[in-house]
Amino acid sequence: MKILLINGAQEFAHSQGKFNKTLHNVAKDTLIQLxxxxxxxxxxxxxxxxxxxxxxxxxxxxxxxxxxWWMGTPWKLKRYMDEVFTAGYGQLYANDGRSSKNPTQNYGKGGLLHEHRYMISCTWNAPAAAFEEVGNFFDGRGVDGTLLTFHKANQFLGMKPLPTFMVNDVIKNPKVDIAVCAYKDHLNDVFGSANA
Structure with a gap:
């Protein structure tokens, strides 16, 4: 399988992007080994x-x-998507999917990448409970519900999601070794061996 890894971490304020770089490299090494x-x-x-x-x-x-960061992606990754997806007009998407005959229907169905998939691997200082528990900060929406607009931007191109990987509590209670092992397992489960 051909896989594009996009590291959207950046150096900004107190963040150096080191943990996300580590996970990016874990993905690279694991997928190549597979x-x-x-x-x-x-x-x-x-x-x-x-x-x-x-x-x-x-x-x-x-x-x-x-x-x-602030309930979404770092701004440079958002800019990347804005610039690259827009540059891909006619290659990544044909239009917004609607026709003048029925302009209220089929919005978001003009993507050209129907055979492509995408996966999110993200890190949060928020604990998992903040996403999963009703009444907690994200009110039980889960990580994918919280990231609805990110998902929809990729789905606008026609891509379908693979299971999201999330690491929580990365500032208050970091467990890097456990996260790395869990990510390797996730990658093995989702992608498996290219020769299988």
């Missing part, structure tokens, strides 16, 4: 929009790695 072909982009190092469109077209799967 026999998959990998390309990568580190958003904080800059990118060429047209090259990124080609990488997305090349990939069967995109794995996004990023920290949850």
């Amino acid at each position: 026999g998959h072909t990998v390309q990568e982009t580190v958003v904080d190092e800059g990118y060429d929009e047209n090259t990124e469109v080609e990488k997305i077209l090349w990939a069967n799967v995109i794995i996004y790695q990023w920290p949850g």
Whole structure:
């Protein structure tokens, strides 16, 4: 399988992006060991929009790695998506899916990447309970409900989601070794050996 790894972490204020870089590299090493072909982009190092469109077209799967900042992605990853997805007009998506005959229906159905998948791997200082428990901060919506707009941006291109991986409590109660092992297991479960 051809997999594009996008590291959306960035250096900003007190964040150095080290843990997300670690997880990005775990994914790279694990997937290569499983026999998959990998390309990568580190958003904080800059990118060429047209090259990124080609990488997305090349990939069967995109794995996004990023920290949850203010209930979403770091701003450079959002800018990456705005710039690269827009540059991909006619290649990543044809239109917004609607027709003038019925302009209220089929919004978001104009994507061209129907055979592609995407996966989120994200880190949060929030504990898992903040996502899972009704009455807690995210009111039981779970991580995927919290990230609805991120999912919809990728689904607008026609891609379908793979199971999200989330690491919690990364500042107040970090458990890096446990997270790394859990991520390797997740990658094995989702992708398995390329030769299987």
